[in-house]
Amino acid sequence: MDQHNNNQDQISEGTRKGKSPVRLSREAVVGLALHIADKEGIDAVSFRRLANDFGVTPMAVYRHVRSKDDLLDAMTEQMLASFDTSAVRETDWRDQVRGLLYALRQVLLDHPSGRVLLSRRSLPEANRLKLFEASLGILRGAGFEPREAFFIFEHFLNQVVSLVVAGDGYVQGSEEERQVWGAQLLEFYGGLPQQEFPWLVEAAPNIAACVDKDSHFKFGIDLLLAGVEAIAVSMRSKNHSAGEQKRAPR
Amino acid sequence: MDQHNNNQDQISEGTRKGKSPVRLSREAVVGLALHIADKEGIDAVSFRRLANDFGVTPMAVYRHVRSKDDLLDAMTEQMLASFDTSAVRETDWRDQVRGLLYALRQVLLDHPSGRVLLSRRSLPEANRLKLFEASLGILRGAGFEPREAFFIFEHFLNQVVSLVVAGDGYVQGSEEERQVWGAQLLEFYGGLPQQEFPWLVEAAPNIAACVDKDSHFKFGIDLLLAGVEAIAVSMRSKNHSAGEQKRAPR
DNA sequence: ACCTGAACACCGTTCAAGT
DNA sequence: ACCTGAACACCGTTCAAGT
Numbered sequence: 162m163d164q165h166n167n168n169q170d171q172i173s174e175g176t177r178k179g180k181s182p183v184r185l186s187r188e189a190v191v192g193l194a195l196h197i198a199d200k201e202g203i204d205a206v207s208f209r210r211l212a213n214d215f216g217v218t219p220m221a222v223y224r225h226v227r228s229k230d231d232l233l234d235a236m237t238e239q240m241l242a243s244f245d246t247s248a249v250r251e252t253d254w255r256d257q258v259r260g261l262l263y264a265l266r267q268v269l270l271d272h273p274s275g276r277v278l279l280s281r282r283s284l285p286e287a288n289r290l291k292l293f294e295a296s297l298g299i300l301r302g303a304g305f306e307p308r309e310a311f312f313i314f315e316h317f318l319n320q321v322v323s324l325v326v327a328g329d330g331y332v333q334g335s336e337e338e339r340q341v342w343g344a345q346l347l348e349f350y351g352g353l354p355q356q357e358f359p360w361l362v363e364a365a366p367n368i369a370a371c372v373d374k375d376s377h378f379k380f381g382i383d384l385l386l387a388g389v390e391a392i393a394v395s396m397r398s399k400n401h402s403a404g405e406q407k408r409a410p411r
Numbered sequence: 412m413d414q415h416n417n418n419q420d421q422i423s424e425g426t427r428k429g430k431s432p433v434r435l436s437r438e439a440v441v442g443l444a445l446h447i448a449d450k451e452g453i454d455a456v457s458f459r460r461l462a463n464d465f466g467v468t469p470m471a472v473y474r475h476v477r478s479k480d481d482l483l484d485a486m487t488e489q490m491l492a493s494f495d496t497s498a499v500r501e502t503d504w505r506d507q508v509r510g511l512l513y514a515l516r517q518v519l520l521d522h523p524s525g526r527v528l529l530s531r532r533s534l535p536e537a538n539r540l541k542l543f544e545a546s547l548g549i550l551r552g553a554g555f556e557p558r559e560a561f562f563i564f565e566h567f568l569n570q571v572v573s574l575v576v577a578g579d580g581y582v583q584g585s586e587e588e589r590q591v592w593g594a595q596l597l598e599f600y601g602g603l604p605q606q607e608f609p610w611l612v613e614a615a616p617n618i619a620a621c622v623d624k625d626s627h628f629k630f631g632i633d634l635l636l637a638g639v640e641a642i643a644v645s646m647r648s649k650n651h652s653a654g655e656q657k658r659a660p661r
Numbered sequence: 662a663c664c665t666g667a668a669c670a671c672c673g674t675t676c677a678a679g680t
Numbered sequence: 681a682c683c684t685g686a687a688c689a690c691c692g693t694t695c696a697a698g699t
Contacts, residue, residue, distance in 0.1 A: 297610035323569035360547035388638030
């Protein structure tokens with residue numbers, strides 16, 4: 162997290178006037194953009210805003226970044242640079258998967274804008290490719306067919322992303338903002354007419370407490386892995402009769 | 412789907428000049444907005460665009476819609492109006508759940524903008540509340556605790572949304588656009604260096620064929636329900652020793 | 662090579678005014 | 681009640697210049 166502040170610490174003090182024009186670099190531009198996105202939301206990132214913070218004209222930014230799409234791709238890459246892939250060295254595939262999911266979670270906790278970045282439609286670059294490849298390797302090693310492995314990976318990604326942002330409670334802003342939103346949710350759902358919405362009224366505290374991320378995340382991952390295990394088992398019984406596969410999931 | 416054309420058929424022919432000023436209504440505004448969002452993507456929806464299509468000044472739209480947020484909320488509601496809730500009358504909770512998930516899928520297939528609409532952070536209105544309430548009721552009836560029921564519902568929603576948009580292959584545009592994107596994916600992943608990315612090269616056809624929505628959706632729902640079943644079973648065994656619950660999942 | 666300045670075609674939203 | 685017109689503070693991006 163702190164490594165992204167470096168770029169900004171050299172600049173900071175807001176709208177500097179004309180002097181010591183801090184030569185831009187792609188890394189600095191992307192670093193500041195990611196920092197702004199994480200602290201103020203992805204919508205706060207604009208060429209004009211970046212230029213302003215750098216004390217430079219909007220068009221100067223274009224020398225280091227081809228377009229907004231390019232900028233967002235680069236932000237995704239820089240974010241994933243901190244991804245901890247050490248879990249691939251576990252021996253059991255379940256531990257490998259769990260490890261990667263928790264590593265991805267950590268990235269998303271450090272970078273609230275990650276949800277938006279990861280759900281953009283674009284071709285992945287180096288870091289994202291490595292994550293993708295490692296995951297497929299684990300699932301193929303566990304005995305899943307290419308198709309299943311891909312589907313399962315996709316669901317892993319979706320699941321982690323949506324678990325971290327905690328569904329309804331998703332806020333890319335500050336901790337305080339999230340508290341306020343939680344209070345609003347509690348008031349809203351708790352105040353619904355009880356005859357018409359008995360289950361919603363009952364669930365109101367749980368809906369509002371979506372801030373309780375740890376247990377929420379664990380529940381979701383357990384749910385997902387339970388499903389994957391079940392599929393693995395049913396695959397193994399199918400292979401028993403068909404037997405066209407090299408390795409069955411253990 | 413066609414009911415949204417009604418509003419537009421009266422207007423159409425693009426930028427009409429001054430005459431027969433078609434009195435706006437909230438329903439007409441929201442209907443056209445949803446229609447534009449589904450055909451051209453959510454970003455194509457703007458007050459200026461709506462005003463232009465209606466042959467009216469941008470500010471006229473504000474008489475029927477308080478703000479952009481209000482407009483998006485209303486679009487979500489109008490979209491969910493076509494939600495088929497008949498599945499709640501099934502007898503087994505698994506069938507009820509499956510039915511609702513497939514009904515939601517249908518809504519999202521009819522409305523490509525639904526993904527964006529449903530992942531906005533806002534308090535739900537009537538139609539969305541009813542869907543939420545019905546789902547909780549089913550899960551509570553199946554014996555899940557309020558907290559689990561809420562978590563599971565959340566995952567259902569996330570799962571359906573992300574399954575329908577098919578992860579990487581998500582395109583809110585036309586069928587043709589999706590084909591193009593699929594071809595790009597195939598070329599990209601298929602063309603990666605095989606030593607470095609063996610699993611990605613192998614999976615390339617599957618990644619590109621994410622257009623194959625039916626089997627993809629079925630796989631995801633099966634995965635999710637397998638996980639839920641497993642949780643239900645482990646809950647039942649826990650209750651065996653604790654026994655603090657009214658009903659256990661059957 | 663790197664940055665500036667002006668322009669184009671867009672946004673959401675406010676405010677005062679017309680009918 | 682419903683719509684207009686002008687304005688404010690924003691967008692991404694292009695193009696022709698400056699140094």
